[in-house]
Amino acid sequence: MGAVIIRDARPAELDEIGELRVGAYQAGGFLPAGSDYAPHLRHLGADGAGHVLVAVSGERIAGTVMLQPWSAASEIVMSPDEAEVRALAVAADMQGRGVGRALLAAIVERAGREGVTHLTLCTQPGMRAAQRLYEGAGFSRLAERDWSPHPGLTLLAYGLRLDRSARSAAS
Numbered sequence: 001m002g003a004v005i006i007r008d009a010r011p012a013e014l015d016e017i018g019e020l021r022v023g024a025y026q027a028g029g030f031l032p033a034g035s036d037y038a039p040h041l042r043h044l045g046a047d048g049a050g051h052v053l054v055a056v057s058g059e060r061i062a063g064t065v066m067l068q069p070w071s072a073a074s075e076i077v078m079s080p081d082e083a084e085v086r087a088l089a090v091a092a093d094m095q096g097r098g099v100g101r102a103l104l105a106a107i108v109e110r111a112g113r114e115g116v117t118h119l120t121l122c123t124q125p126g127m128r129a130a131q132r133l134y135e136g137a138g139f140s141r142l143a144e145r146d147w148s149p150h151p152g153l154t155l156l157a158y159g160l161r162l163d164r165s166a167r168s169a170a171s
Contacts, residue, residue, distance in 0.1 A: 006106040009052040018042030024089035063090035065103040076145045085121040122155035
């Protein structure tokens with residue numbers, strides 16, 4: 001793999017990013033065909049609320065992640081100084097090459113620059129590789145924030161406290 005560049009997504013890339021997310025989740029067995037969540041996953045960030053980052057390898061988008069700020073509608077973000085990591089996805093043929101790790105590090109750094117003091121995220125119980133990635137980056141379980149978007153699926157919550165030294169190191 002050549003060098004991977006992490007940058008802000010461009011508006012013209014949002015459709016491709018949405019398809020990458022859905023494809024990666026489906027390839028991993030985490031999004032059944034015809035899922036009601038697929039349209040939401042495709043359009044996440046298209047409204048301009050939050051920051052969508054991409055990992056670019058050569059001319060191609062290899063992965064993506066989103067930082068979504070607090071809103072009253074959030075299921076796990078509890079206050080304005082928190083934000084949520086959303087929709088971390090890496091193209092199936094690029095997984096295992098450090099793309100997810102680079103995206104996660106970039107979104108943590110972005111959150112620190114934005115003044116976020118606590119990052120949260122949700123993951124499906126079967127997403128074991130993602131859970132190892134999050135734990136390796138310092139995230140810990142927040143079982144009290146687990147939630148169920150529909151019967152039969154409980155999402156596991158994780159959190160990472162960002163202190164002042166982490167935010168100034170990121171500047």
